[in-house]
Amino acid sequence: MSDYTPKPEHKFTFGLWTVGNVGRDPFGAPVRDAKSPADLVRLLGEVGAWGVNFHDNDLIPIDATPSERDAILKEFKKALAETGLCVPMTTTNLFSDPIFKDGAFTSNDPKVRAYALQKTMNAIDLGVELGAKVYVFWGGREGTETDAAKDPLTAIKRTREAMNFLCEYVLDKKYDLKFALEAKPNEPRGDIYNSTTGHMLAFIETLDHPEMVGVNPEVAHEHMAGLNFVHGVAQALEAGKLFHIDLNDQAFGRYDQDFRFGAVNLKSAFFLVKLLEDNKYDGSRHFDAHAYRTEDYEGVKDFARGCMRTYLILKEKAEQWNADKEIQAVVAEINADDGSMNQYFGKYSAEKAAALKAQSFDRTKIASRGLKYERLDQLTIEVLLGVR
Numbered sequence: 511m512s513d514y515t516p517k518p519e520h521k522f523t524f525g526l527w528t529v530g531n532v533g534r535d536p537f538g539a540p541v542r543d544a545k546s547p548a549d550l551v552r553l554l555g556e557v558g559a560w561g562v563n564f565h566d567n568d569l570i571p572i573d574a575t576p577s578e579r580d581a582i583l584k585e586f587k588k589a590l591a592e593t594g595l596c597v598p599m600t601t602t603n604l605f606s607d608p609i610f611k612d613g614a615f616t617s618n619d620p621k622v623r624a625y626a627l628q629k630t631m632n633a634i635d636l637g638v639e640l641g642a643k644v645y646v647f648w649g650g651r652e653g654t655e656t657d658a659a660k661d662p663l664t665a666i667k668r669t670r671e672a673m674n675f676l677c678e679y680v681l682d683k684k685y686d687l688k689f690a691l692e693a694k695p696n697e698p699r700g701d702i703y704n705s706t707t708g709h710m711l712a713f714i715e716t717l718d719h720p721e722m723v724g725v726n727p728e729v730a731h732e733h734m735a736g737l738n739f740v741h742g743v744a745q746a747l748e749a750g751k752l753f754h755i756d757l758n759d760q761a762f763g764r765y766d767q768d769f770r771f772g773a774v775n776l777k778s779a780f781f782l783v784k785l786l787e788d789n790k791y792d793g794s795r796h797f798d799a800h801a802y803r804t805e806d807y808e809g810v811k812d813f814a815r816g817c818m819r820t821y822l823i824l825k826e827k828a829e830q831w832n833a834d835k836e837i838q839a840v841v842a843e844i845n846a847d848d849g850s851m852n853q854y855f856g857k858y859s860a861e862k863a864a865a866l867k868a869q870s871f872d873r874t875k876i877a878s879r880g881l882k883y884e885r886l887d888q889l890t891i892e893v894l895l896g897v898r
């Protein structure tokens with residue numbers, strides 16, 4: 511049995527809003543008393559997290575006086591110093607206050623759009639002050655219930671204008687900060703713009719400073735859209751745009767459940783951890799999830815420990831899969847290549863095209879080959895079940 515104790519090198523992080531979630535839901539009141547940001551940092555220190563993230567208003571209430579702000583910050587920094595936790599990522603709450611009821615950057619009201627920029631600049635300053643290197647944008651209210659309300663082209667243009675402005679702000683302030691855009695298909699809006707990680711990757715390329723902007727894919731959000739999360743993360747990774755990641759779990763076809771990592775679909779979680787670890791992803795392993803509403807704070811700690819422990823167990827399973835001789839023999843057989851087609855791949859040339867057009871193929875013989883995926887998947891399941 512290996513050691514599944516979280517260590518700083520694992521870069522496990524949680525948001526204040528995750529372990530601080532008091533269990534309020536659309537159908538019920540809070541079930542847990544609220545803890546201060548400083549106490550939440552101590553809770554995360556106790557369970558072995560490396561870092562803590564926050565929305566501006568998770569830390570500083572939107573109507574806090576300057577002296578209240580200073581007192582909260584002082585306590586928060588004291589708890590960080592006591593526990594050794596860092597602040598790798600911060601973000602802006604552009605979704606809770608009623609002013610954002612029709613979005614922030616995409617609102618039809620220019621005062622709201624301007625206020626959202628102001629709030630974000632102040633929140634960026636706060637994040638940088640506390641050491642954040644990644645800044646997440648989740649446009650929870652950037653959407654609509656009726657397309658009569660807003661031309662989607664206008665929404666895209668307004669989002670781009672805001673992102674370009676804020677990239678220029680970071681450049682102007684010479685902050686060492688990069689942006690990570692987080693997609694979600696719906697909830698709390700009927701439909702949310704830039705609804706998947708794929709949409710975000712395309713949108714980023716239309717910005718003035720695309721090199722500053724990547725994505726923050728979340729398991730639950732891609733699952734809500736019925737997508738394979740591992741494929742979305744692979745596309746971001748391959749494009750050099752995986753700047754952050756929100757780990758949790760989610761049953762397909764449900765509201766945003768934000769379950770403990772690995773709590774629903776272990777196979778998907780396994781292939782995700784394998785992808786991240788095989789490719790030496792060096793960002794935070796951020797758990798944007800929360801404990802069941804049934805739990806007290808001991809249960810919240812169980813939730814946090816479970817996220818990290820499952821990640822480490824799956825990391826070990828991925829190493830086992832990579833070292834398993836029978837699995838690797840099947841992988842080698844699947845990828846067998848006599849090199850005879852190499853002459854046709856790579857950069858195009860007219861000679862290659864002519865030769866390929868003249869190449870004959872025995873379709874029946876090629877199609878008759880069995881690919882052993884059933885065997886390979888069963889071996890994978892048996893690694894996960896711990897019988898190999």
Ligand code: DIG
Nearest residue numbers: 601646648692728756798
């Ligand atoms: C929800 O999935 C969003 C917000 O919690 C936050 O803005 C972002 C940061 O991880 N995830």
Ligand code: MN
Nearest residue numbers: 728730766768
């Ligand atoms: Mn979510």
Ligand code: MN
Nearest residue numbers: 692728756798
């Ligand atoms: Mn998230």
